[in-house]
Amino acid sequence: MAELALSLVGTVGVLGQIFQGCINAYQIFTTASNLGRDSERLVCKIRIEEMRLLVWGREWGVEEGKLEKYLGEESKAGNERLRGLAIQVLSELYKTITDLDKLKGRYGLRDADNVTPQPEKGALEGKGGNGNGNGNTKTKDKPAPGEAWKENFKDKSFAERFKSELHLRAKWVIADKDKFHFFLQDLKDYNDGLEQLFPPSRLATLHRTWQNELLQGAQRDLTKLGLLESASNGVYPQLTTSANLKQLRINLEIGRAHV
Numbered sequence: 001m002a003e004l005a006l007s008l009v010g011t012v013g014v015l016g017q018i019f020q021g022c023i024n025a026y027q028i029f030t031t032a033s034n035l036g037r038d039s040e041r042l043v044c045k046i047r048i049e050e051m052r053l054l055v056w057g058r059e060w061g062v063e064e065g066k067l068e069k070y071l072g073e074e075s076k077a078g079n080e081r082l083r084g085l086a087i088q089v090l091s092e093l094y095k096t097i098t099d100l101d102k103l104k105g106r107y108g109l110r111d112a113d114n115v116t117p118q119p120e121k122g123a124l125e126g127k128g129g130n131g132n133g134n135g136n137t138k139t140k141d142k143p144a145p146g147e148a149w150k151e152n153f154k155d156k157s158f159a160e161r162f163k164s165e166l167h168l169r170a171k172w173v174i175a176d177k178d179k180f181h182f183f184l185q186d187l188k189d190y191n192d193g194l195e196q197l198f199p200p201s202r203l204a205t206l207h208r209t210w211q212n213e214l215l216q217g218a219q220r221d222l223t224k225l226g227l228l229e230s231a232s233n234g235v236y237p238q239l240t241t242s243a244n245l246k247q248l249r250i251n252l253e254i255g256r257a258h259v
Contacts, residue, residue: 022094
């Protein structure tokens with residue numbers, strides 16, 4: 001997918017398209033309802049990174065083409081690094097979230113409909129791949145990684161290609177929590193890289209914005225606030241403190257109401 005994104009450089013709105021693809025991919029995980037309570041904290045960690053990306057894109061006006069225009073203007077001034085960084089990071093983020101082999105191998109995820117041990121490559125696609133239904137999947141005709149879309153989706157939009165590739169992958173379980181932490185760290189690293197596009201003077205405001213969005217989203221739900229506090233602990237100390245204080249205020253209000 002990185003090759004796909006790079007091949008689209010110069011196309012109007014390419015950064016906005018890749019960005020929207022990343023958001024759609026995030027939602028496969030953050031809207032999942034079958035992961036079980038044991039995985040709720042880990043999913044909340046993904047939700048934090050999703051919100052960071054959402055706020056980053058909104059502040060830059062990515063989907064409206066404002067970032068692309070800005071980077072183009074900067075390039076004319078001789079600053080090619082920012083444009084290259086934006087394309088590279090968004091492309092790699094998209095590739096990371098949508099690479100089924102990597103999700104199952106490096107990151108320890110499993111399709112919820114196939115949680116039992118799977119054969120080596122071939123059965124991965126299951127319902128949506130080249131399988132013949134009896135587990136004897138043919139692999140010799142399988143396109144090279146990142147190439148399948150060319151034949152199947154060459155006349156479709158970026159969003160349609162994304163939907164076609166992943167519509168059967170809407171349910172995941174975390175089979176290996178140790179491996180899954182690599183996924184969380186990679187998502188954080190991508191967001192850290194994207195933030196380098198902002199002038200340092202704007203970073204504090206950006207951080208406050210996405211943290212406030214998360215807190216407001218939890219509203220007065222103590223369970224959600226507790227998850228935010230736990231998920232951000234050791235990674236985003238300001239969010240941990242804010243979630244804790246909000247819980248304390250709510251508990252104090254409840255206590256006064258019962259006096």
